[in-house]
Amino acid sequence: MNFLLAALRDPTSIRRLSPAEWDLLVRQARHANLLGRLYERLLAAGLEADIPQRPRNHLQSGAIMADQQQYSIRREARLLRDALAPYEIPLILLKGAAYVAAGLPAAQGRLFADIDILVPHERLGAAESALMLTGWQSSVTDDYDQRYYRRWMHELPAMRHVFRGTTLDVHHTILPPTARLKPDARLLIEASVEIPGLPGVRTLALEDLILHSASHLFHEGEPDNLLRDLTDLDLLLRHLGRDDSAWDALVVRAERLQLSGPLGLALRYTERLLDTPIPARIRTHVGNDTKGGAGQRLVDFLYRRMLRPQHPSTADRFTSVARKALYIRAHWLRMPPLLLAYHLAHKAFFPPKPETHPPMDEKKAA
Amino acid sequence: MKVSALSSAEFSERLAGDGIRLATGPFNCRLQSGIPEITAELARLYAHHPLIDDTRFVDFHVAIQPGHGLRRWLRPQSRFIVDAIEPFTPLPRDQSLPMLEWGLNWCITAYSQHILVIHAASVARGNRAVILPAPPGSGKSTLCAALVNRGWRLLSDELTLIRLDTGELMGLARPVSLKNASIDIIRNYAPDAFLTQPVHDTTKGTVALMAPTQASVDAANTPARPAWMVLPRYRAGADACLTPMGSGAAFLQLADNAMNYHILGARGFKAVGHTVDQCQNFSFEYSRLDDAIAIFEQLAGDET
Numbered sequence: 001m002n003f004l005l006a007a008l009r010d011p012t013s014i015r016r017l018s019p020a021e022w023d024l025l026v027r028q029a030r031h032a033n034l035l036g037r038l039y040e041r042l043l044a045a046g047l048e049a050d051i052p053q054r055p056r057n058h059l060q061s062g063a064i065m066a067d068q069q070q071y072s073i074r075r076e077a078r079l080l081r082d083a084l085a086p087y088e089i090p091l092i093l094l095k096g097a098a099y100v101a102a103g104l105p106a107a108q109g110r111l112f113a114d115i116d117i118l119v120p121h122e123r124l125g126a127a128e129s130a131l132m133l134t135g136w137q138s139s140v141t142d143d144y145d146q147r148y149y150r151r152w153m154h155e156l157p158a159m160r161h162v163f164r165g166t167t168l169d170v171h172h173t174i175l176p177p178t179a180r181l182k183p184d185a186r187l188l189i190e191a192s193v194e195i196p197g198l199p200g201v202r203t204l205a206l207e208d209l210i211l212h213s214a215s216h217l218f219h220e221g222e223p224d225n226l227l228r229d230l231t232d233l234d235l236l237l238r239h240l241g242r243d244d245s246a247w248d249a250l251v252v253r254a255e256r257l258q259l260s261g262p263l264g265l266a267l268r269y270t271e272r273l274l275d276t277p278i279p280a281r282i283r284t285h286v287g288n289d290t291k292g293g294a295g296q297r298l299v300d301f302l303y304r305r306m307l308r309p310q311h312p313s314t315a316d317r318f319t320s321v322a323r324k325a326l327y328i329r330a331h332w333l334r335m336p337p338l339l340l341a342y343h344l345a346h347k348a349f350f351p352p353k354p355e356t357h358p359p360m361d362e363k364k365a366a
Numbered sequence: 367m368k369v370s371a372l373s374s375a376e377f378s379e380r381l382a383g384d385g386i387r388l389a390t391g392p393f394n395c396r397l398q399s400g401i402p403e404i405t406a407e408l409a410r411l412y413a414h415h416p417l418i419d420d421t422r423f424v425d426f427h428v429a430i431q432p433g434h435g436l437r438r439w440l441r442p443q444s445r446f447i448v449d450a451i452e453p454f455t456p457l458p459r460d461q462s463l464p465m466l467e468w469g470l471n472w473c474i475t476a477y478s479q480h481i482l483v484i485h486a487a488s489v490a491r492g493n494r495a496v497i498l499p500a501p502p503g504s505g506k507s508t509l510c511a512a513l514v515n516r517g518w519r520l521l522s523d524e525l526t527l528i529r530l531d532t533g534e535l536m537g538l539a540r541p542v543s544l545k546n547a548s549i550d551i552i553r554n555y556a557p558d559a560f561l562t563q564p565v566h567d568t569t570k571g572t573v574a575l576m577a578p579t580q581a582s583v584d585a586a587n588t589p590a591r592p593a594w595m596v597l598p599r600y601r602a603g604a605d606a607c608l609t610p611m612g613s614g615a616a617f618l619q620l621a622d623n624a625m626n627y628h629i630l631g632a633r634g635f636k637a638v639g640h641t642v643d644q645c646q647n648f649s650f651e652y653s654r655l656d657d658a659i660a661i662f663e664q665l666a667g668d669e670t
Contacts, residue, residue, distance in 0.1 A: 019423040054423040061479035068629045
């Protein structure tokens with residue numbers, strides 16, 4: 001039973017939960033990285049008194065963690081701006097960092113693994129050295145991976161700050177240059193907007209934030225965060241929808257950036273899973289009211305499984321197949337077949353090391 | 367119903383099956399394990415803890431399971447799992463019990479930002495508690511184990527939990543982890559206490575776990591008010607000596623040992639400040655346990 005989705009769609013459903021069901025809800029929300037966001041959602045619905053003490057501790061912990069991360073994101077944004085300013089490279093924040101800095105509702109309870117920024121392609125080298133001078137280092141040591149990123153990807157290998165430990169992804173566009181869809185990064189940069197009250201810090205325009213979120217989710221989203229990313233889209237779309245004409249602008253913008261496909265999927269699943277209100281003309285335009293052909297139905301089959309909390313309680317016998325299929329689909333969309341075969345063969349022969357740690361040695365685990 | 371009410375067969379069966387569901391102070395835990403050799407000691411360590419039924423909310427679903435594939439038999443390993451997540455690399459199988467304790471501590475520090483969590487031992491007399499924050503090697507666990515065997519109530523030997531709203535300490539009353547020389551010291555000092563067989567060559571050296579006293583477990587849900595903060599240091603041959611500490615220095619000691627001070631932000635600052643204000647703060651040097659205990663008795667007797 002997917003208690004998390006039920007609670008996101010209809011917060012009052014939590015009133016009917018038994019302690020054992022609360023137990024599952026908390027575990028599902030933790031696995032989906034949505035503890036903090038769920039807590040904010042329940043508070044906003046005026047349900048604070050309906051959350052029993054034990055689950056409340058966990059939800060609140062998630063929200064406090066998100067608070068702290070947002071505080072440091074705002075600080076990092078100022079430091080990044082100051083690092084890039086001497087070279088006249090604009091700081092353009094993407095994804096979560098943009099939601100937080102711009103104070104969008106999509107920042108609500110959001111957790112972060114890294115900060116994403118967009119730099120004009122011709123300034124990439126200058127940006128990388130400016131960042132290295134202020135303490136950011138490439139965290140990828142494997143030669144193959146370094147080459148892979150620099151030749152085929154839309155971002156530099158992740159950088160990590162030597163003192164603060166924050167991770168930074170420097171993008172020069174929003175999809176790999178090898179992908180079939182080729183949104184023009186110059187259009188995104190031209191339309192970017194300065195954040196009021198934060199001079200020198202910019203984000204993509206709201207439509208572009210939505211299109212980037214959608215193309216990220218359906219091209220390269222990490223399985224554990226897909227549902228979290230979908231709730232981002234839900235919040236962004238509701239925010240956009242305050243102005244009814246913005247919907248048409250969004251559709252036009254998607255065509256211009258070759259991102260109508262990802263936008264269609266985003267509208268399809270936010271509406272189906274999270275009840276995002278979408279005007280009828282837009283639903284018809286993107287085909288939300290149709291079942292779709294065989295290809296669409298297969299994609300639905302996969303995403304129905306992957307847009308769940310990735311917790312054993314919501315898995316069925318097709319979950320692991322869906323996970324693999326989407327991994328291959330994501331790569332298929334990102335690379336031409338020959339390059340894909342080469343890349344997957346390399347990953348099969350030299351699998352990346354798992355990321356676990358030795359047990360807590362006093363404070364190290366913190 | 368307590369864990370000790372289960373026969374050893376029932377205990378093993380539950381541990382290998384749906385799990386032992388028990389309460390450790392404010393946290394409900396479900397423990398599962400496919401490693402039969404830990405059952406006897408585990409049952410003794412948690413003998414006094416109350417069982418909870420399977421309709422209750424569980425905070426941490428944890429398991430200690432054998433290594434994958436060959437590591438089941440060849441230099442066997444065990445893995446710590448919390449709700450399908452494995453936060454650590456596997457350890458040699460004979461370290462299963464210490465790993466379970468480290469794992470439960472990890473759960474508390476990783477998942478509990480609704481309280482201030484300090485890397486410190488804490489014990490209480492009546493409703494007044496002493497907090498012993500200290501770096502490893504300072505003799506904190508030894509002192510804590512000794513106090514617990516002389517009538518003090520164990521709140522926790524590793525993680526002190528402070529409520530953000532009331533500033534009260536919450537007890538865990540989980541096993542005390544003794545290292546190296548302190549294992550024999552406590553065996554001699556408290557021959558009646560239950561200690562597990564020592565486990566050698568862990569990252570912390572040799573480790574043995576001491577069961578909490580029944581009185582500590584029974585009172586785990588009784589909150590205590592922080593009354594003293596004592597920073598202990600063991601120095602061979604030293605006379606027991608308590609030196610008052612300024613509140614600024616005490617604040618830094620607590621904040622520095624808080625696991626989630628940086629996450630709690632202003633809430634953490636307030637909680638640490640409030641704790642320091644409520645406490646008499648000292649640094650403490652000692653070598654002989656009996657002298658040390660006498661000093662703590664004096665503290666407890668001073669004001670009632």
